[in-house]
Amino acid sequence: MGVAETDASTFWQPIDQYVAPVPDKIGTSDVAHVEALTDAMRLVDDKHGGGACRDAIAAQVRWSQQLLTTQMAEVTRKRLLIALADLHVVAGWSSFDLGMHTVAASYFKRALDLSRAGDNWALTATVLYTMARLHLHIGMPGVGLRFLQLGQIAAQSSGSPFMVSLICVNEAWAHAMMDNRRQMEQSLVRAADELHAADDNQPRRWPRFYGQGELHAMTGTAQSALPSADDALLDSARQNLEHSFTERGDEHPRSSALALPILALTDLRLGNIDAGLDRAGRALSAARQINSARIVDRLTPLANHLGAVATTGALDIQAGINALQGAS
Structure with a gap:
């Protein structure tokens, strides 16, 4: 049987758009x-x-x-x-x-x-958390915090310390983005306390993924997001982010890919140029492998800082990020 040359438009259109009956x-x-x-x-x-x-x-x-x-x-x-x-x-x-x-x-x-x-209170808290994360990502921490405060009510009603901890650590991120260090630190303490008190054997559907790895990752993310962060806080952020990779292993590749640009940038801000560039290169590689606009967005602050580093390696990675963002 011969193979005829055809235009791609012959095949990309769907055969049907019907919804099967129930x-x-x-x-x-x-x-x-x-x-x-x-x-x-x-x-x-x-x-x-x-x-x-x-x-x-x-x-x-x-x-x-x-x-x-x-x-x-x-x-x-x-x-x-x-x-x-x-x-x-x-x-x-x-x-x-x-x-x-x-x-x-x-x-x-x-x-x-x-x-x-x-x-279902636990699921309601989860939904409010997702709505908050969307607003944190687009730079609206005040709106995100309000969703998290509502989520905290639902989380406490659910009786799940896992959910309460998840909400608290994200509240810390929102406070950090608004440069509220005291509130950030209070939220981080409570997040750690709630997770410590949680029973790992407790059956839970939401939040299924949350544990020490996510707590470390979000703690480091919050600490690094504080505009007035000093070197001591940035070093704590670096350590928390590194712990998150150890805790998670290879189970959650997108979560790790989202944390890598933050860790690379934190290293660079601390003057750890070699480590920062190594992680920046790995962050770019991960962004190329996972189909996620969020990961690509996370590369923007890193790309901006790479321009200030201005070594050949830094500028090569910056060019790669710019090309990836231009193609997305």
Whole structure:
């Protein structure tokens, strides 16, 4: 059989844009299917970035939300509400990761409504945390802090010290961005205390990923974000970020890729030029491998500082960052 030459437009257009029908009646096994797909998509998003799975997750949202129109027992309906809320969180997070901030906010808003309808405090706190992270990323720490304060109420209502700690360490980041050192330090102390008091054997679905590695990473991120940080605080930030890589290992490549530019910049600010350039090169390499606009955005402060270092190696990495950002 011969192969004819064809234009790419012959194949890139979808064959159909229909949404498959849902059953007239569902049970817990149908909801478990949604939960399993959500977990699988979350893992792909975490490992490969939002660009690897966002559209697949959005398609799953379009199909799954139809399940609300079917017949089911009340216990199934409540579980479905929670499952759909979690699916919307993953859809929003992958959209956020691609820089689709308005779309992400819409998914998070729907997730918030669903989590409240499902009466799940831990998931409600998670949604408010994601909304806060979006605003911290785009440079609106005051708005982000307000979402975190609401999230703190939900976290405490959930009875999960893991969730309370997660909210606290992100509150510290918001305070740091606004140069509120005392509030930042208070939030970091409470975050560490809450995590220390948490029971690792406690069953939890949210926040599933949070532990010592994330606490170290976010502590270092907050400390390095303080505009008035002195060398002692920056050195503490460096140590916390280094600990985060030891704690996490290779389990969360995107999280590590997000922390690398901050660690590289912290090294450079401390005058550790060789270590800073080595980590800056690794940060650029990681950004090329993971389909995440957030990682690319994180490179901007690093690129600006590399220009001040002005060695050949620094300028080469800066050029690589500029090329990557220009292509994204």
